[in-house]
Amino acid sequence: SILSVFDQKIRIFSMQPALLNTLSESNINIDLLSQEPTAIFLIMPDEKTGYHGLVSLFIKQSYEYIIFKAQHEKGNNGFQIGKLKTRVNYILDEFSSLPTIKDFPAMITASRSRNIRFTLIIQSKHQLIQRYKDETDTIQTNCNNWIFLTSREMKLLNEISALCGETSKNPPRPILSVSALQRLDKESGEVLILSGRFKPFISFLPDISEYDLSLIHI
Numbered sequence: 001s002i003l004s005v006f007d008q009k010i011r012i013f014s015m016q017p018a019l020l021n022t023l024s025e026s027n028i029n030i031d032l033l034s035q036e037p038t039a040i041f042l043i044m045p046d047e048k049t050g051y052h053g054l055v056s057l058f059i060k061q062s063y064e065y066i067i068f069k070a071q072h073e074k075g076n077n078g079f080q081i082g083k084l085k086t087r088v089n090y091i092l093d094e095f096s097s098l099p100t101i102k103d104f105p106a107m108i109t110a111s112r113s114r115n116i117r118f119t120l121i122i123q124s125k126h127q128l129i130q131r132y133k134d135e136t137d138t139i140q141t142n143c144n145n146w147i148f149l150t151s152r153e154m155k156l157l158n159e160i161s162a163l164c165g166e167t168s169k170n171p172p173r174p175i176l177s178v179s180a181l182q183r184l185d186k187e188s189g190e191v192l193i194l195s196g197r198f199k200p201f202i203s204f205l206p207d208i209s210e211y212d213l214s215l216i217h218i
Helices: 002-014 017-023 030-034 052-071 104-114 125-141 154-164
Strands: 088-092 116-120 145-148 190-195 201-204
Touching (some): 002 052, 052 088, 052 104, 104 125, 154 190
Parallel strands (some): 088 116
Antiparallel strands (some): 190 201
């Protein structure tokens, strides 16, 4: 019984010899994240979910180590400042498709004060609710900036329309109706941005192919 339970937990690491060999050593130095510009990419096949648990595990363990480092970070006066001097960004694409990250609501709540930022990219709020259930609202309210592209979820559309507010006319009408939200022009990069306490506004984000990559220094 004990061995069978242990095998269930360890199977994700030992399911393939090549994977086991890859995970047996690492050249990633997490300490560099707070010292110099560093990027770590985790690329997993989207058609195979068997490895997705490794991504969640890496996010959780790396975050805990970074928090440990932040707590011992010292300022110019020699006193502990409790946060990183260089911001660490987690960009989690298809976040709602990843297995549940343990204690993630607590992570995203405390991350800002440690100079850690999470960017969550989701296709469906319903998927997020399936993963995090009652804690979904905690995750959502700790996201200060929202960039809305498109959706067919009526609950989400109504929620965003309500967040945009109403006109002062009588009777009041939504500033952005559900119908308008569904018709943002994809070809021109039209998006709705909800940023902090600022008023909602529609902007245009160019396709990645239009950016001047020579201006990016790694």
